[in-house]
Amino acid sequence: MDIQALKHIFKFVSVIGMALSFFLFTAIAVGWIYGEEMEKFLYFDAALFLFNASVFMLLKAHTMKLSIKGGILSVNLIWVLLGVAGAIPLMLYTGVSFADAFFESVSGFTTTGATIFTDIESLPKSILYLRSLMHWLGGMGIIVLGVGLFSLINPSGSMALFKAESTGIKMEKITPKVKDTAIRLWGIYVLFTVMDAIALKLAGMNVFDAVNHAFSTISTGGFSTKNASLGYFHSNTIVWITTFFMIISGINFLAHLKLFSTGRADGYKREEVLWYLLIFVVLSLLLGSVDVFVDYDNYFHALTHSFFTIASVLTTTGFATLDYAQWGHMAISIIFVAMLVGGNAGSTAGGVKVIRYIVLFKNIAVQMKKILHPNAILGVFIDGQKVSSPIITSTTGFIFLFVMTNMLVTLYLFGRGYDAMTAVSTALATVGNIGPGFSLTGPADNYAFFSNADKFILSIAMIIGRLEFYTVFLLFSKSFWKKF
Amino acid sequence: MDIMIAGAGTVGYGLAQTLSYKHNVIVIDKDINKLNKLDEDIDILVVHGDVENPKTYQSLNFESVHLFIAVTDSDEANLLSTLIVEDVLKVERKIIRLKNDGFLKSHVLSKLSIDYAVFPDITTANKVKALFTFPKANNVKMFHQTKHKLISIRVQYDAQRRYTVDEFSDQNVSIVGIEREKSFFIPPPSEEIHKEDLVYLFGTIDAIEKIASKLDEKMPTSIKKIVIFGANTLAQKIAKALLDKNLEIKMIEKDIDRCRAASELLQDKVDIINSAYEDQRLFEEEGLKNADMIIAAGHNDETNIIKCMEAKEYGIEKVVAVNNDKAYYNLMHKMGIIVVRGSKAGAHYAILEKISSSSIVTQRHFCGGQGILFMRKIYPNSELIGKSVKPIKLESVLFLLLREEKIYDPSAIETLEQGDILVVFGTFDYKEEIQQWIYKL
Numbered sequence: 001m002d003i004q005a006l007k008h009i010f011k012f013v014s015v016i017g018m019a020l021s022f023f024l025f026t027a028i029a030v031g032w033i034y035g036e037e038m039e040k041f042l043y044f045d046a047a048l049f050l051f052n053a054s055v056f057m058l059l060k061a062h063t064m065k066l067s068i069k070g071g072i073l074s075v076n077l078i079w080v081l082l083g084v085a086g087a088i089p090l091m092l093y094t095g096v097s098f099a100d101a102f103f104e105s106v107s108g109f110t111t112t113g114a115t116i117f118t119d120i121e122s123l124p125k126s127i128l129y130l131r132s133l134m135h136w137l138g139g140m141g142i143i144v145l146g147v148g149l150f151s152l153i154n155p156s157g158s159m160a161l162f163k164a165e166s167t168g169i170k171m172e173k174i175t176p177k178v179k180d181t182a183i184r185l186w187g188i189y190v191l192f193t194v195m196d197a198i199a200l201k202l203a204g205m206n207v208f209d210a211v212n213h214a215f216s217t218i219s220t221g222g223f224s225t226k227n228a229s230l231g232y233f234h235s236n237t238i239v240w241i242t243t244f245f246m247i248i249s250g251i252n253f254l255a256h257l258k259l260f261s262t263g264r265a266d267g268y269k270r271e272e273v274l275w276y277l278l279i280f281v282v283l284s285l286l287l288g289s290v291d292v293f294v295d296y297d298n299y300f301h302a303l304t305h306s307f308f309t310i311a312s313v314l315t316t317t318g319f320a321t322l323d324y325a326q327w328g329h330m331a332i333s334i335i336f337v338a339m340l341v342g343g344n345a346g347s348t349a350g351g352v353k354v355i356r357y358i359v360l361f362k363n364i365a366v367q368m369k370k371i372l373h374p375n376a377i378l379g380v381f382i383d384g385q386k387v388s389s390p391i392i393t394s395t396t397g398f399i400f401l402f403v404m405t406n407m408l409v410t411l412y413l414f415g416r417g418y419d420a421m422t423a424v425s426t427a428l429a430t431v432g433n434i435g436p437g438f439s440l441t442g443p444a445d446n447y448a449f450f451s452n453a454d455k456f457i458l459s460i461a462m463i464i465g466r467l468e469f470y471t472v473f474l475l476f477s478k479s480f481w482k483k484f
Numbered sequence: 485m486d487i488m489i490a491g492a493g494t495v496g497y498g499l500a501q502t503l504s505y506k507h508n509v510i511v512i513d514k515d516i517n518k519l520n521k522l523d524e525d526i527d528i529l530v531v532h533g534d535v536e537n538p539k540t541y542q543s544l545n546f547e548s549v550h551l552f553i554a555v556t557d558s559d560e561a562n563l564l565s566t567l568i569v570e571d572v573l574k575v576e577r578k579i580i581r582l583k584n585d586g587f588l589k590s591h592v593l594s595k596l597s598i599d600y601a602v603f604p605d606i607t608t609a610n611k612v613k614a615l616f617t618f619p620k621a622n623n624v625k626m627f628h629q630t631k632h633k634l635i636s637i638r639v640q641y642d643a644q645r646r647y648t649v650d651e652f653s654d655q656n657v658s659i660v661g662i663e664r665e666k667s668f669f670i671p672p673p674s675e676e677i678h679k680e681d682l683v684y685l686f687g688t689i690d691a692i693e694k695i696a697s698k699l700d701e702k703m704p705t706s707i708k709k710i711v712i713f714g715a716n717t718l719a720q721k722i723a724k725a726l727l728d729k730n731l732e733i734k735m736i737e738k739d740i741d742r743c744r745a746a747s748e749l750l751q752d753k754v755d756i757i758n759s760a761y762e763d764q765r766l767f768e769e770e771g772l773k774n775a776d777m778i779i780a781a782g783h784n785d786e787t788n789i790i791k792c793m794e795a796k797e798y799g800i801e802k803v804v805a806v807n808n809d810k811a812y813y814n815l816m817h818k819m820g821i822i823v824v825r826g827s828k829a830g831a832h833y834a835i836l837e838k839i840s841s842s843s844i845v846t847q848r849h850f851c852g853g854q855g856i857l858f859m860r861k862i863y864p865n866s867e868l869i870g871k872s873v874k875p876i877k878l879e880s881v882l883f884l885l886l887r888e889e890k891i892y893d894p895s896a897i898e899t900l901e902q903g904d905i906l907v908v909f910g911t912f913d914y915k916e917e918i919q920q921w922i923y924k925l
Binding site: 173174175176177178179180258261262388 | 486504508509510516527528529545
């Protein structure tokens, strides 16, 4: 890394840092509204802003031109620094250790939703809001925000940055300038958040809870302001509203964008969206049936909670209404399937994502046909378009990295002495950015009991999962650091 | 401005790259690999589809574009696409690149309401032709507003003392730029002219020729024997343009069909030799080493460079090569090769100049895109008549005023008169500032 490359990266990071300090200020404002002592937070925020602003001013004359390597390095750096920046206010106001605060903050920004707090309701309002805010900023991607607001990508620059952070196989553009697409994506994101908040308010939540839950629903995060998560409210309306918004947040935002900008709904007529909805309905009905037939629950109650639970897990949100870990082994198996699937590419959801399964299953079908008809000319087609073989290769690679990362985390946790279910489900819950797992990390429990080292490892696992493996693992490849 | 470009080849890529800084660019092509490369490199929207298929345009998210540029490799596709795009989208302006100069005098273009057509082969051929009128010139640029020309000359003299810029500048000619060791700058009056500099002179032909004979003592003053490597359409046009100059021309081409086509077109007025370029004996047997000038007009930049170097080895002073890849521009300059923009590079600049020029201001690029020139003529009824000009203070920008074909310093002029022409030279970095200044005035 030469000085020039570092200048590009520092300038980029400083812009994101300034943006973050503005958003953090809203948390201070929330604290003031509720009459909380905000002095330390304010000093921290001011320091954050001044530091980044001075870095930015020093490099003002420098024209930013990020290379692919520089972009990837910046994205990694920013996500780690976000974790640190979010951790400091948590430490200042709740007295938790840095490992705890960093875990909570990374869990927030990666929209995982795993928490180390045992009593959420005792936290100051500003901190509750801060947790939801971290979800909300991380959901659509703070760099996508940066791209939109500050036109960070120079026109001739590579798209690497946008791609490195965005979730999904391919972040398509619908406008000539990536900036415009980014701004519109955030527009839809804000719109959904406002709609959700209004709906929740009308369904009986107070403004504070409505806003916080809207933030963490649309970002498919999972932090709640209540210990019992959404179960606290005992309202079926709230459960259904949240189910609806979780599901639409798990759909490719470009489809929403198309609907809002042109009024055409054909963005939804994609195989990925249809499969996603089908999986959602089938798994929900299965889970509902288990509840009805095994636990003798009534239909409406069972379906309300099964649809909600599958939506929450499928979109990797991680809200809970009931402790679904109590529903028996069959239920756990069904929920596990949902944990493995994930949402759509280009949505705020994490996980493997439906499109990758479609690619791989179709590829397997092609392989089989090829064995039977060796001379046939075959291809994988999705939505009438041929999937190129580099995409299939990278999808296979993704699945391999997903499995390997999960396995390493599982083995680590198992080796640390936790039971097998905790190890497996916690690994999946963090790498897939879901939040709750089973056994010790179940929906009614939290991550407080892990050691500091465990928390750091799980924090890294969450970042790796959020940036979809390649972006992080590239740092460990030899050719990344070689100059020649 | 929303700009749609049909064709993602060399020209399409270059235009997209340059235009994407300021405009929203959409590129359409059939070749997915070319599109992927564009998508990776530049912030534009790529559309996979056939430019001659209405469906391609129907599936887009928008209803109108400001500018449509057709630069595919085929004239037919370019013509047809302008017709089809207008059926589906609202298009304000249409620019097209054509190879066949038969369209130059036909009504097809106006019938298709095409605003501007670029014939890069003809432009290149004329550029080469201009080199004969000014044998010492490296490059000649002409303007429709004035008889003054912009000519570049490579400095080659053995004199003991060095000339300075102000020694040459008077009312008829001005030194408006120097390229030294790859970088271009606008020289201050006290600047010394070094050997091997490429000096840009703006002025009348006589005045420039006088200076040229001082600065360049080596280049032959008359050129009679010429070799053209290649007999493709461009080379044919170059040969044809040179026919009336009373020259001895030999054309070397390895492809027999092209030789025949050239022979038909040029009708024995040119010796056409069917031989591989690589044939070393040509220089001896065909007497090529006695040529005054060679023109390497092949499609391949690398081959052109090699031919020019060979010719230099044989002692031919004036070597001209057609260049399409900007990456080679500096290399060629350094090797003393006279660079003429080929059809692709020519189309690129012609289209760019057309887009950024308007009815009042002409914009031109020179020195491989490093230098930029703006020209604004004061027409009758112009509101600028009677006003004074205050040039902005910028390093590396030169302001001139042409009045009755004489050069003045605009700050010394009290008021502008009808027929005055303001000319601004600058390095490309100052494009924005100059552009703003000259439009606002």
